[in-house]
Amino acid sequence: MKRILTIQDISCLGKCSITVALPIISAMGVETTILPTAVLSTHTMFPDFTVKDLTDQLIPITNHWKSQNVKFDAIYTGYLGSAEEIEIAEKIFDEFGGDDTLIFIDPVMADNGKLYPAFDMDYAKRNAALSGKADIIVPNITEACFMTDTEYKETYDEAYVLELLDKLSKLGAKKVVLTGVSLSEGKTGVYGLDTETGEKIIYQNDKVDAAYHGTGDIFASVSVGAVTRGLSLKDAFKIAADYTADTIRVTLDNPEKPWYGVDFEATIPELVDTLREYLK
Numbered sequence: 001m002k003r004i005l006t007i008q009d010i011s012c013l014g015k016c017s018i019t020v021a022l023p024i025i026s027a028m029g030v031e032t033t034i035l036p037t038a039v040l041s042t043h044t045m046f047p048d049f050t051v052k053d054l055t056d057q058l059i060p061i062t063n064h065w066k067s068q069n070v071k072f073d074a075i076y077t078g079y080l081g082s083a084e085e086i087e088i089a090e091k092i093f094d095e096f097g098g099d100d101t102l103i104f105i106d107p108v109m110a111d112n113g114k115l116y117p118a119f120d121m122d123y124a125k126r127n128a129a130l131s132g133k134a135d136i137i138v139p140n141i142t143e144a145c146f147m148t149d150t151e152y153k154e155t156y157d158e159a160y161v162l163e164l165l166d167k168l169s170k171l172g173a174k175k176v177v178l179t180g181v182s183l184s185e186g187k188t189g190v191y192g193l194d195t196e197t198g199e200k201i202i203y204q205n206d207k208v209d210a211a212y213h214g215t216g217d218i219f220a221s222v223s224v225g226a227v228t229r230g231l232s233l234k235d236a237f238k239i240a241a242d243y244t245a246d247t248i249r250v251t252l253d254n255p256e257k258p259w260y261g262v263d264f265e266a267t268i269p270e271l272v273d274t275l276r277e278y279l280k
């Protein structure tokens with residue numbers, strides 16, 4: 001069985017980061033090792049959340065794994081709490097990376113034109129530098145703007161997307177994939193570039209008119225799970241985009257839906273069925 005290490009926080013309540021990555025990647029038939037960067041009572045969209053920072057635990061935990069000769073088929077980073085944790089993530093890539101280990105970075109830090117409360121421009125710049133170590137990065141448009149000093153636009157055309165991809169490529173990742181890209185009315189999806197071959201990776205599906213917290217983490221978890229199971233990037237991003245959109249639709253139908261996240265638990269069986277079809 002393949003094994004993914006995911007490095008991100010535990011938001012105890014909130015349906016994001018590790019509480020999404022662990023169940024989803026496990027359901028996709030991939031062993032999931034977690035490295036929690038912090039424990040928060042909830043994600044940071046709740047008022048008055050508590051945080052216990054775990055920065056001082058990261059090196060001791062990974063040193064222990066090293067002593068046990070543990071290897072990973074992929075390392076997937078999401079929300080990293082601080083600039084120091086970005087530095088440590090880089091060290092972990094150096095320790096555990098290599099030709100057989102996919103480095104998948106979701107530079108979680110911003111959305112809708114704004115940085116999340118815990119972050120500043122210095123953090124964005126460090127995230128940009130970290131992305132140079134990646135095989136695949138999956139920023140949303142806001143994150144890409146912060147990483148490349150580009151003005152954020154609510155409405156844009158394909159030339160703007162290509163400019164962002166070009167600037168992201170210069171940061172050094174092998175595949176740069178923008179998420180939440182909408183190039184026609186009622187559609188949204190991914191628009192990416194393989195910087196080595198020049199091949200584009202484009203997938204658009206129907207836009208669901210609702211923004212929910214944690215959906216980026218769901219998309220990234222499914223993508224890295226699918227690639228680790230051996231699917232092409234094109235298939236992986238299609239499965240991830242469709243699953244995320246279906247999950248939002250199912251959530252909207254739930255009269256008791258929580259405001260803070262989506263009902264991905266309800267759609268995991270569908271994801272497992274889809275993956276089985278692709279792996280036949």
Ligand code: PXL
Binds near residue numbers: 116
């Ligand atoms: O879903 C991204 C995310 C992860 N972890 C924490 C967050 C957020 C987004 O706000 O606050 C703690």
